[in-house]
Amino acid sequence: MNKISISLNLNGEDRVIDVFPNRRVVDLLREDFKLTSVKEGCSEGECGACTVIFNGDAVTTCCMLAGQADQSTIITLEGLAKNGELDVLQQCFLDEGAVQCGYCTPGMILTAKALLMKNSSPTEEEIKVGMSGNLCRCTGYEKIHAAVKNAVEIYKQKLEQGGESIG
Amino acid sequence: MAKEYSVIGKSKVKVDGLEKVLGTTKFASDYSLPDMLYGRVFRSTVPHATVKKLYLEKARALDGVEAVLDYHDIPGKNRFGIIIKDEPCLVDDKIRRYGDALAVVAAKSPEILEEALALIEVDYDEIEPIFTFERALEADAPIIHGTTNIHQVKHLECGNVDEAFKKCDIIIENVYSTHRLSHMFIEPDAGIAYYDDDGLMTVVASTQNPHYDRNEVASLLGLPYNQVRVIQAATGGAFGGKLDISVQCHCALLTYHTRKPVKMVRSRSESTMVSAKRHPMTIEAKTGATRDGMLMAMEVKICSDTGAYASYGPAVITRAMVHCTGPYSIPNVRADATFVYTNNPMSGAFRGFGVPQVAVCHEGQMNALARKIGMDPVEIRIRNAHQIGSKLTTGQILENSVGFIETLEKAREKAAEVLS
Numbered sequence: 201m202n203k204i205s206i207s208l209n210l211n212g213e214d215r216v217i218d219v220f221p222n223r224r225v226v227d228l229l230r231e232d233f234k235l236t237s238v239k240e241g242c243s244e245g246e247c248g249a250c251t252v253i254f255n256g257d258a259v260t261t262c263c264m265l266a267g268q269a270d271q272s273t274i275i276t277l278e279g280l281a282k283n284g285e286l287d288v289l290q291q292c293f294l295d296e297g298a299v300q301c302g303y304c305t306p307g308m309i310l311t312a313k314a315l316l317m318k319n320s321s322p323t324e325e326e327i328k329v330g331m332s333g334n335l336c337r338c339t340g341y342e343k344i345h346a347a348v349k350n351a352v353e354i355y356k357q358k359l360e361q362g363g364e365s366i367g
Numbered sequence: 368m369a370k371e372y373s374v375i376g377k378s379k380v381k382v383d384g385l386e387k388v389l390g391t392t393k394f395a396s397d398y399s400l401p402d403m404l405y406g407r408v409f410r411s412t413v414p415h416a417t418v419k420k421l422y423l424e425k426a427r428a429l430d431g432v433e434a435v436l437d438y439h440d441i442p443g444k445n446r447f448g449i450i451i452k453d454e455p456c457l458v459d460d461k462i463r464r465y466g467d468a469l470a471v472v473a474a475k476s477p478e479i480l481e482e483a484l485a486l487i488e489v490d491y492d493e494i495e496p497i498f499t500f501e502r503a504l505e506a507d508a509p510i511i512h513g514t515t516n517i518h519q520v521k522h523l524e525c526g527n528v529d530e531a532f533k534k535c536d537i538i539i540e541n542v543y544s545t546h547r548l549s550h551m552f553i554e555p556d557a558g559i560a561y562y563d564d565d566g567l568m569t570v571v572a573s574t575q576n577p578h579y580d581r582n583e584v585a586s587l588l589g590l591p592y593n594q595v596r597v598i599q600a601a602t603g604g605a606f607g608g609k610l611d612i613s614v615q616c617h618c619a620l621l622t623y624h625t626r627k628p629v630k631m632v633r634s635r636s637e638s639t640m641v642s643a644k645r646h647p648m649t650i651e652a653k654t655g656a657t658r659d660g661m662l663m664a665m666e667v668k669i670c671s672d673t674g675a676y677a678s679y680g681p682a683v684i685t686r687a688m689v690h691c692t693g694p695y696s697i698p699n700v701r702a703d704a705t706f707v708y709t710n711n712p713m714s715g716a717f718r719g720f721g722v723p724q725v726a727v728c729h730e731g732q733m734n735a736l737a738r739k740i741g742m743d744p745v746e747i748r749i750r751n752a753h754q755i756g757s758k759l760t761t762g763q764i765l766e767n768s769v770g771f772i773e774t775l776e777k778a779r780e781k782a783a784e785v786l787s
Contacts, residue, residue: 236397239394239553241555243634249554290389294388295380297381297384299384301552301553301604302387302392306390337552
């Protein structure tokens with residue numbers, strides 16, 4: 201098997217890497233780029249732990265091959281905090297106690313981020329549907345839902361004050 | 368006036384919350400060390416058999432494979448288990464469940480590892496597998512451990528049950544069945560073993576039970592306890608399912624032979640296949656009461672399948688029995704429980720240790736009784752609820768902190784509020 205060359209924008213930086221075409225994106229991120237916030241839970245796209253933001257969408261990287269990442273833009277949880285300052289979603293997860301064991305947390309936060317990047321004022325129902333691909337086995341859904349709702353409000357206030365947008 | 372506390376009643380940020388929202392928390396599979404090998408287990412694909420021959424030569428000859436081990440390579444004791452030591456690290460006498468560990472392999476890369484596992488073959492002499500409680504007890508059934516398939520039998524009795532039933536106005540009899548459940552913790556079991564700078568065998572693992580793990584690794588390798596160290600990595604959920612040994616002993620054995628760090632990360636299917644499950648139970652219950660809803664007597668028979676290995680079975684059988692009346696005072700109680708070994712996945716600890724299973728039964732009985740008498744289901748519970756001074760089936764007197772009646776009353780108020 202010959203390696204293929206992959207170019208991508210990863211957490212704001214342009215990166216090039218040679219990998220075998222059968223490498224999954226979750227391994228590319230965890231093993232090759234050492235971005236271990238990306239977690240593997242089920243390996244079949246069910247649990248959402250390996251979610252990243254891929255070209256603006258929340259996707260499960262355990263079901264993607266490296267070739268699909270060529271020419272893409274990927275954001276992992278490592279790329280969310282800017283200059284040591286937590287993203288609004290990270291702060292809301294922390295404040296609301298929406299974190300228990302922490303294994304589903306990266307995927308949860310990134311799924312919420314992708315949702316808000318597309319729809320800055322989702323309804324309760326839209327949040328529930330948007331987050332439905334991510335499983336939390338400690339059953340902290342109430343708090344996770346509350347954290348996302350709080351983040352929506354804070355983003356709104358920031359926008360009204362002429363501050364940064366969600367994306 | 369309500370008391371002011373520094374923590375109680377206040378919203379506090381979790382001490383490990385920041386690392387978790389940043390994604391920098393290290394779980395077992397996030398550890399990497401120089402010269403690290405990747406380890407995996409070769410498992411049985413039949414539930415009950417002896418091993419005629421295990422073919423390890425081809426895997427051993429593969430370039431990049433550093434160890435292929437079977438039970439002959441265990442320097443210490445090849446048995447572990449939290450209460451009863453009945454589970455082998457690597458099968459020696461016979462296979463007792465689908466997925467029993469036959470060999471472990473360490474290789475330089477996950478790809479070589481996969482190739483090596485595909486080169487291992489095994490010949491079995493199959494034995495009739497036992498999948499039901501009933502079959503396990505039949506005289507001609509094959510024996511899974513020792514001389515009987517009965518894992519444990521327990522009896523608990525107080526008062527005079529037979530006399531009390533004669534005086535009851537109403538008797539309710541039902542059979543309840545609960546099924547086997549998997550914890551499905553979101554982080555599959557994982558760990559890494561290595562010799563630290565002082566030469567200590569060290570295992571970092573996703574576990575609930577590092578002290579127990581340390582003892583099992585030491586016993587497996589024939590080392591004194593002070594030569595083994597187990598560190599709990601951040602653990603991605605467990606719910607009782609990470610109290611048993613998972614990868615700790617297999618990793619440590621590979622490190623013992625290769626002297627190199629060895630990491631093992633179970634796939635979801637492997638984790639689900641061999642981790643403990645909630646005990647499935649069949650509970651026959653007979654409850655007697657007076658016309659005005661006072662409980663007089665209860666008789667319970669609990670049958671359960673602890674699977675191929677005991678795990679926490681001995682704890683679950685006791686807890687299920689002593690909790691079989693639920694939070695209700697019943698003066699005359701007889702409980703009998705039988706747990707058997709089968710070739711099913713092992714049953715062990717799972718939130719509540721058997722108590723949730725019997726709760727299905729005692730609450731079902733209370734509802735059935737309330738219906739039969741025509742009494743409000745909350746009222747019948749309050750009438751029989753434990754309170755300070757209540758005597759349990761075991762003879763224990765509850766001396767303080769019994770909040771059941773208060774809780775029921777508050778719940779009733781709340782429900783009325785919501786429903787009005």
